[in-house]
Amino acid sequence: MKQKEDFEVTVKLSKEAVADIVKPYKDVIDSLEKRIQRLLDNAESAKIRELEIENAHLKHLLEMSPVTFDSEKELKAYKKFCKKHEKCQLSAKENGGKVPYIVLNGTGVGTCKKVICQVCGKEQDITDISVW
Numbered sequence: 001m002k003q004k005e006d007f008e009v010t011v012k013l014s015k016e017a018v019a020d021i022v023k024p025y026k027d028v029i030d031s032l033e034k035r036i037q038r039l040l041d042n043a044e045s046a047k048i049r050e051l052e053i054e055n056a057h058l059k060h061l062l063e064m065s066p067v068t069f070d071s072e073k074e075l076k077a078y079k080k081f082c083k084k085h086e087k088c089q090l091s092a093k094e095n096g097g098k099v100p101y102i103v104l105n106g107t108g109v110g111t112c113k114k115v116i117c118q119v120c121g122k123e124q125d126i127t128d129i130s131v132w
């Protein structure tokens with residue numbers, strides 16, 4: 001039986017882009033945690049909830065890479081999606097550097113993979129079911 005090959009890659013972004021994405025979020029998380037603590041001290045519960053949600057969201061984004069693709073087909077689908085949303089990525093740079101793409105590994109049935117353009121919100125299932 002032919003063994004399934006794994007294709008492991010990191011999110012296809014330039015080194016500068018990755019550094020730009022991760023570093024600020026870490027700083028923001030630290031900063032948010034300090035603000036949350038200050039707000040807790042002041043018992044401003046509504047603002048605390050808001051910041052906690054924002055913080056959780058940022059932490060979630062950090063956990064999403066690196067990504068493992070299960071086949072060349074998935075990698076190709078991912079690259080194709082990125083190519084399609086290149087303009088989004090460029091516009092994001094002008095918009096304060098939003099995360100261009102994220103890949104979600106589904107926790108449900110199988111290993112469903114979804115790539116999402118963080119700029120326009122479009123998402124695509126890139127799962128290659130032939131490798132299951």
Ligand SMILES: [Zn+2]
Pocket residue numbers: 085088117118119120121122
């Ligand atoms: Zn897009």
